Amino acid sequence: QLQLQESGPGVVKPSETLSLTCTVSGDPVSRTIYYWGWLRQPPGTGLEWIGSIYHTGSTNYSPSLKSRVTISLDTSKNQFSLKLTSVTAADTAVYYCARVEILTGYSMGYWGQGTLVTVSA
Amino acid sequence: QSALTQPASVSGSPGQSITISCTGTSSDVGGYNYVSWYQHHPGKAPKLMIYDVSNRPSGVSNRFSGSKSGNTASLTISGLQAEDESDYYCSSYTSINSLVLFGGGTKLTVL
Numbered sequence: 001q002l003q004l005q006e007s008g009p010g011v012v013k014p015s016e017t018l019s020l021t022c023t024v025s026g027d028p029v030s031r032t033i034y035y036w037g038w039l040r041q042p043p044g045t046g047l048e049w050i051g052s053i054y055h056t057g058s059t060n061y062s063p064s065l066k067s068r069v070t071i072s073l074d075t076s077k078n079q080f081s082l083k084l085t086s087v088t089a090a091d092t093a094v095y096y097c098a099r100v101e102i103l104t105g106y107s108m109g110y111w112g113q114g115t116l117v118t119v120s121a
Numbered sequence: 122q123s124a125l126t127q128p129a130s131v132s133g134s135p136g137q138s139i140t141i142s143c144t145g146t147s148s149d150v151g152g153y154n155y156v157s158w159y160q161h162h163p164g165k166a167p168k169l170m171i172y173d174v175s176n177r178p179s180g181v182s183n184r185f186s187g188s189k190s191g192n193t194a195s196l197t198i199s200g201l202q203a204e205d206e207s208d209y210y211c212s213s214y215t216s217i218n219s220l221v222l223f224g225g226g227t228k229l230t231v232l
Contacts, residue, residue, distance in 0.1 A: 035220065037220075039223075046223070049222065051220075060220035063219060101172075104172040105153075105155035105156070105172050106157070106214040107172035107212070108167070108169060109169045112166065114166060
């Protein structure tokens, strides 16, 4: 059974870098039929796509976050990671990782449980 | 690159049917049959309800159905039940930049 689990600090100071890792168990992140994605939900608002990474290391980012986001892949640990620089209070959100399935129209059938990251001094 | 457009809220009584729309462009919803729908209860992971416009994953009730016409996709829930009350999001593959676009979400209230 596939499982995804987000991990990282729950509090980040303004102007610093938010770093999260998604550990995948039950499927290798090197499989060619998936992308691996990050999404978030700020309080009181909807789900927001952050970006994704393919097994080749190719990435796609939301234009609104592209200048601050880096997603990377570590196949040896079966993990992928998110870095978001220069954070502000607007980056406070529940962050989710998910498997993006190419064969089912880039849908996301498996998600992590989400982790709340608060930006605060 | 704007998000897909969904109504902020819809409501219906138990047993009724409701439809949630999701409007995009020819670069996303209209150009590909790669629309998905998610149910999201606060504090839980989103659940995939529909993929490829109209396909249901195993275990999803057949009360949920999807369709598409032009640049607008729709999710229909028939025989509304109290447990259907939730937030619903559409998403689509996009040929521009980000790979995937999401809608702003629709809050379904079962009266």
